[in-house]
Amino acid sequence: xxxxxxxxxxxxxxxxxxxxxxxxxxxxxxxxxxxxxxxxxxxxxxxxxxxxxxxxxxxxxxxxxxxxxxxxxxxxxxxxxxxxxxxxxxxxxxxxxxxxxxxxxxxxxxxxxxxxxxxxxxxxxxxxxxxxxxxxxxxxxxxxxxxxxxxxxxxxxxxxxxxxxxxxxxxxxxxxxxxxx
Numbered sequence: 001x002x003x004x005x006x007x008x009x010x011x012x013x014x015x016x017x018x019x020x021x022x023x024x025x026x027x028x029x030x031x032x033x034x035x036x037x038x039x040x041x042x043x044x045x046x047x048x049x050x051x052x053x054x055x056x057x058x059x060x061x062x063x064x065x066x067x068x069x070x071x072x073x074x075x076x077x078x079x080x081x082x083x084x085x086x087x088x089x090x091x092x093x094x095x096x097x098x099x100x101x102x103x104x105x106x107x108x109x110x111x112x113x114x115x116x117x118x119x120x121x122x123x124x125x126x127x128x129x130x131x132x133x134x135x136x137x138x139x140x141x142x143x144x145x146x147x148x149x150x151x152x153x154x155x156x157x158x159x160x161x162x163x164x165x166x167x168x169x170x171x172x173x174x175x176x177x178x179x180x181x
Contacts, residue, residue: 002033003060005051007067007140010042011089017166018066033061040144042092044085047140048147055151055159062160063148064114067141069165075123076133076165077116081145082109086138102146110149112162119164136163 006022009015019039026037038054040047055063069076083106085097116132123130136142145163152159 001058001060002030002035003054003058003063004035004037005040005054005063005065005144006037007040007042007047008092010068010092010140011070013068013070016068017168018068021066021166036060040140042140044087044091044093044095044097044140044143047144048151051144051148052151055148055157060159062114063152063162065141065144065148065161065163067144067163067165068168069137069141070168072165072167074129074131074167076131077114077120078112078133078136078141078145078163078165079116080109080111080134081136081142081149081163082138083107083146084138085143088139091140102143103150106146106150110146110153112145113149113158113160114162115160116162133165136165141165 004022004025006018007016008019022037022039025035028035036058040050083101083103085100085102087097090096120130120132136145141163148161152161
């Protein structure tokens with residue numbers, strides 16, 4: 001089973017392409033692996049707790065988290081998550097972290113263990129605009145990647161895991177009045 005997560009809408013958006021993609025791929029088979037998807041809450045404590053429950057319930061072979069990066073025009077394959085939460089906007093329950101660690105006494109950062117080079121090569125070969133990114137930010141996307149990798153390391157689980165940021169959908173860009181995301 002491949003665990004695929006996205007997020008619910010946040011920050012004034014009425015949709016979130018990460019959550020929509022996750023829902024659309026739920027139950028799809030890729031070779032011998034079937035995708036099990038979940039839409040995570042945009043909540044500073046509940047997102048990590050939900051991922052831990054999903055790992056406990058499903059014994060995934062890989063974990064791919066998806067999130068929305070409104071200012072990016074291409075898919076961003078995240079290399080690293082840092083141990084800091086510094087929210088530019090509040091989460092969906094009104095909490096706004098300011099320089100807090102994702103995990104007290106956790107390491108400074110975790111790297112993705114997904115095969116990012118191969119994923120990038122496959123996306124580019126299909127004409128999908130994508131790149132390797134060195135920052136997952138400091139909002140819930142970063143926190144989710146960090147806490148997932150921390151949980152896996154703490155439990156000694158060698159499950160490939162990481163994060164992919166998606167740009168706004170065309171409908172979101174059109175509704176915003178902007179020329180680009």
